Amino acid sequence: RPYLHPVTTLAGIPVTEERPADHLHHLGAGVAVPDVAGHNFWGGRTYVRDQGPTALDNHGTQRHLGWKLRDPDGFVQELGWEADGTELLREHRTVAVVELSDTAWALDFSFSLTNRGERDLSIGSPATNGRPGAGYGGFFWRAPK
Template structure:
């Protein structure tokens, strides 16, 4: 993996496993924001993609809250009830203010601004990478604090809060690569993942059958701050904790909201027993 000069790269030993891009060259209608891509397994299999034809605003792993006080940070069209999706002039962007990085850690302060450049909120972000040698895998942990420091309360929304049932997406989101690849999804309570995405579970296991062999992406979140999972395995593959699943989420002026997404990437098909053990390992790292 090669990275343009100055872009942070997470490494496990001698392996580059994730590149972090500032995203400021994204088209304004995509809600420019920093993102991770490519993110790979230890064997180099890419598990992210950007600019997919089906949803060009999906960018690897990113913090893509759909709406904050009317400003779009997900990118693309907005849901307008009851007519459907429309391209509105409401896109904001996340602007890096200060970035520190090393082989295993990226820490960044960002300013979220609306289309006119006015301050919406401040985010403090930390991304960590750890080798899990006993599992022949590696772990990625993303933690974002959204701080309502603009003097007003914040309301975070989604298409579901605008009237589209089952479309509560938005927040820390992982867009997987693998077009036309069989992907199975399992949660801690069993294999029957709700197609509408309102499972609340400490972990979500996605296994893909690639031409080079099976790969697994275990997504997880801390027990004390679990959100419903938004997950898609048909049409496209992507998942993440939904910050505004069926109702707006508020951040009072001066307060903050913590968002977490943990992941384990493995070059094999993980079993549910392994997923449970890996989740316990992630809790030890936290």
């Protein structure tokens, strides 16, 4: 899936991490959802009710479809979320860098997901699949230790 890394402070200190040894599917800053209609768009193992984290062949992909805007301060991108040869979701992603002062900047990251099919799609997490307290998905930022 597309992600931002390294993201650094103005002094060059990294504030994202990519593929740490304990979670190889954690990738900087981006968008990830553990369960879209039974497909894993998070990476890693899939949480299965009454079984726990399980390696399954259910991974979807987020494919870059095109740039709507690219300039030094950011970009607008279209992505297709695909599984089993079908585009389930279309993502519109906007990323911009905003200067706050001589010593600070902000990352403005927004996205929208649109169902590309005619049927409703379920969107879930390990919590909706039976793991209490594991409700996560959407914007993801893997910070360094």
